[in-house]
Amino acid sequence: MAAYRADDDYDYLFKVVLIGDSGVGKSNLLSRFTRNEFSLESKSTIGVEFATRSIRVDEKIIKAQIWDTAGQERYRAITSAYYRGAVGALIVYDTTRHVTFENVERWLKELRDHSDSNIVIMLVGNKADLRHLRAVSTEDAKTFAEKENTYFMETSALEAMNVEDSFTEVLTQIYHVVSRKALDIGNDPGALPKGQTINVGSKDDVSAVKKVGCCSS
Amino acid sequence: MGDGNTMKTNPTTIGYHWNEVSGYHSSEVTLIFIESSIGEQLRRSRRASSASGKCCCGGGLREHNSPDGPSRNKSALEYQREQKRLKKWRKMIGVGGSDWKHYVRRKGHVVKRRIRKGIPDCLRGLVWQLISGSRDLLLMNPGVYEQLVIYETSASELDIIRDISRTFPSHVFYQQRHGPGQRSLYNVLKAYSVYDREVGYVQGMGYLAGLLLLYMSEEDAFWLVVALLKGAVHAPMEGLYLEGLPLVQQYLFQFDRLMREYMPKLGEHFTEEMINPSMYGSQWFITVFSYSFPFHLALRIWDVFLYEGVKIVFKVGLALLKYCHDDLVKLPFEKLIHALRNFPEDAMNPDTLLPMAYSFKVSKRLEELKQEYEKIHGKVAESKSKQKQLQLA
DSSP, X not given: OOSOOGGXXXXXXXXXXXXXXXXXXXXXXXXXXXXXXXXXXXOOOOSEEEEEEEEEETTEEEEEEEEEEOOSGGGHHHHGGGGXXXXXXXXXXXXXXXXXXXXXXXXXXXXXXXXXXXOEEEEEEEOTTOGGGOOSOHHHHHHHHHHHTOEEEEOBTTTTBSHHHHHHHHHHHHHHHHHHHTOGXXXXXXXOOSSOOOOOOOHHHHHHHOSOOOOOO | OTTTTOOOOOSSOEEEEHHHHHSSSOSOOEEEEOSSHHHHHHHHHHHHHHHTTOOOSSOOOOOSSOTTOSOOOOOHHHHHHHHHHHHHHHHHHOGGGTTHHHXXXXXXXXXXXXXXXXXXXXXXXXXXXXHHTHHHHHHHSTTHHHHHHHTOOOTTHHHHHHHHTTSSTXXXXXXXXXXXXXXXXXXXXXXXXXXXXXXOOOTTHHHHHHHHHTTSOHHHHHHHHHHHHHTSSSSOOGGXXXXXXXXXXXXXXXXXXXXXXXXXXXXXXXXXXXXXXXXTSHHHHHTTTTTTSOHHHHHXXXXXXXXXXXHHHHHHHHHHHHHTHHHHTXXXXXXXXXXXXXXXXXXXXXXXXXXXXXXXXXXHHHHHHHHHHHHHHOOOOOOSOOTTOOOOO
């Protein structure tokens, strides 16, 4: 096994879910982050989609396994099963449709009901490039994120704005929680071959990472 | 109803011959619409669809998504064979479908065999309506579709609009913003969401309606969706879309078990790699393979699906796994997921895949597994609303 196998070469493997109302741009955020692609002609997601990407944090390679879920409420019967074992989540709303922001509260509840309580959550306001159509102010979202103890960023999958940063921030924060916990599994990537749970630590740990991340625009 | 091929609802009707609709063959079917704004809309969308060359027997009008698959040049011999086949089909159907039921009763096995070989593309729309029972629904409910489209409002309108341009986005018929394709798709979905408010609109239904609209008018497509979801001929599909998606869960359970019985080695590998069927199979059932499979294959699956029912979805799923079995058993989790969502080009050949699918005998096991599932989870709910019972003769 002399060959370098980039795919399997990682120190940590984190499972992350992308949730939020239908049509807010989850699938394009994922394709922008994992393949640097954006499609104006994308299909609505039926069920779940999946992609991965590795990034480097503190000389460690962190591999993200990202599950992109169908946004329509009816699909939660299938998609909520994917919250299990997730250590990070991006709750996406559309900055041009206020109702998608209002629904974030329900997504949060849904997530907290089904996932580990220590999950790292980022609120993501996508389509920030559509400035003339903005319906949710940055201030409102920031205030909400502070209240809910989640990170927050505004993104544009179309313009590739903050997409990299938002995912990287979530992964870095998960890494901090995990490395601070100094879990044994950290040194043994082989123990985590496929998207199983990584324990992010106790409640106390997460309160330490609760702060509102940078935001832009 | 006369000879069964006309639908007269109003003395001031305007007749449209099938050849105008399809731009191809003789006036076998005369479709008559009521003179109204919706009639006009329907006509316009039909003209547009004939203009875009949606139906053509053996021709090459459809450059993309050709029903025959990747650009095939036909030899003279093949052409002759096709004409002969067409003749047989025409005889079987009779004028405007008048002989169909008689033929099916007398020679059901012949019909089944011919359908499995693929319905000729220019007859597909008509045959789909005949075998699904939707034509009877249409004839028994004159004016209903118009009522639903024009006078009713739906809570799902915005959801539907948002998905219209995200349904078959690369198909030429649906590409033009607010074009005839997008408009008819919207109308059918909205009408259904009003017709059946408990199901309403669920993502995935657009792929059903979208596929049908490539072969028939809005009203015909609407009644075919009704026939499928309410179970005119086969088990109702509405459970795929009801709250909790109960039928999706049941089908995935059944599929998982069947797969493990037929391919124990692969089943074991899936267990080790923590692959569960919702990671790859949900859209197979929810959209009957129309979401991500090439048209030429999806159409052939739909031919059989409408005649034989949902078991073909199980069979095709099993065939896909079997076809790729030896590769799949070697792949680790991520590559496995990728492979299960991107089957190789050569697996997409209906003449290879479908015979393989037919070789799986699943009916009996499906029934047993259904009972097993019901023992654990209770019976899969069907729509509570009784007022929408089908009025089939």
